[in-house]
Amino acid sequence: MFTALVVAVRIIANPLANVFQKRLVQSAIHPLVVIGMTHALLTVIVLPFVAGVAWQALVPAFWANMALCAVLAVAGNVLLVAALHRTDLSLLGPINAYKAVLSLALGTVVLGEIPSAFGMLGVLLIVLGSVLVVDRAPGQQRAHAVALLFGDRGVQLRLAALVCSATEAVFLKRAQAFGSPSTTFLAWVFLGIVPAALAAVLLLRSDIRAQLQRLRREWPSYGALAVTTGAMQLATLLAFRAMPVGYALALFQLSAVVSVLLGARYFAERSIGRRLAGSAVMVVGAALIVTLGAPR
Numbered sequence: 001m002f003t004a005l006v007v008a009v010r011i012i013a014n015p016l017a018n019v020f021q022k023r024l025v026q027s028a029i030h031p032l033v034v035i036g037m038t039h040a041l042l043t044v045i046v047l048p049f050v051a052g053v054a055w056q057a058l059v060p061a062f063w064a065n066m067a068l069c070a071v072l073a074v075a076g077n078v079l080l081v082a083a084l085h086r087t088d089l090s091l092l093g094p095i096n097a098y099k100a101v102l103s104l105a106l107g108t109v110v111l112g113e114i115p116s117a118f119g120m121l122g123v124l125l126i127v128l129g130s131v132l133v134v135d136r137a138p139g140q141q142r143a144h145a146v147a148l149l150f151g152d153r154g155v156q157l158r159l160a161a162l163v164c165s166a167t168e169a170v171f172l173k174r175a176q177a178f179g180s181p182s183t184t185f186l187a188w189v190f191l192g193i194v195p196a197a198l199a200a201v202l203l204l205r206s207d208i209r210a211q212l213q214r215l216r217r218e219w220p221s222y223g224a225l226a227v228t229t230g231a232m233q234l235a236t237l238l239a240f241r242a243m244p245v246g247y248a249l250a251l252f253q254l255s256a257v258v259s260v261l262l263g264a265r266y267f268a269e270r271s272i273g274r275r276l277a278g279s280a281v282m283v284v285g286a287a288l289i290v291t292l293g294a295p296r
Contacts, residue, residue: 087154093259125285
């Protein structure tokens with residue numbers, strides 16, 4: 001029951017965080033500022049819990065894995081927020097199912113693991129689902145519409161974010177071999193500030209002050225983003241402790257349906273029926289890959 005609750009929180013919190021991220025970037029706030037300030041506010045929220053952790057007992061392997069997680073998390077989230085600025089939430093949510101395809105492809109190329117028949121069927125279903133979510137102009141061939149989808153800058157940024165988040169999941173699981181989910185979560189919050197702040201200083205420079213002034217006007221969205229991001233990450237870590245990463249990632253794909261509904265509700269996005277159908281097909285495909293698609 002507890003694991004089911006954790007997974008449900010993760011499925012709902014992730015697309016809700018995307019809503020607030022999209023609102024902030026629509027207010028001309030840079031993705032780096034959005035992510036950096038999210039970690040900053042989360043740090044303030046979790047400070048009362050710092051004293052209860054035996055930090056000195058954590059081994060170097062824990063910190064090495066968490067340092068990699070921090071860099072990958074900031075990079076992936078910045079890419080995701082940039083993608084949300086350019087493309088519909090209801091379109092990017094289903095694209096998340098390609099994380100399972102990415103894992104399968106990396107296993108084939110790097111480890112020589114040949115996917116099973118169920119794995120290949122899962123890939124085909126995800127591809128079919130992505131075809132269904134594509135908007136097509138009257139008289140336009142579907143193949144051309146799909147090519148335009150993957151040529152979309154927002155979709156490309158989302159796929160790049162998937163590479164970061166899929167890799168981060170592996171190192172988060174490794175880190176939890178040396179620390180509890182709560183300790184891992186606290187370290188993730190604190191360490192994320194460092195790469196975000198460095199990147200902001202190097203890339204934004206004189207624009208940082210103007211960015212912070214814009215952010216000051218968006219405190220409700222900023223606070224809600226910190227809460228939903230924290231809930232999402234803690235639920236992710238608890239789910240990884242309770243089940244294999246692959247199974248957890250498959251269940252997380254259900255958030256694609258929530259993303260489509262939120263895109264319609266908050267941003268008046270179109271083609272919702274078709275995107276819901278495509279999302280359902282992609283969710284089934286992702287589940288097949290990680291549950292029955294073990295490589296031979």
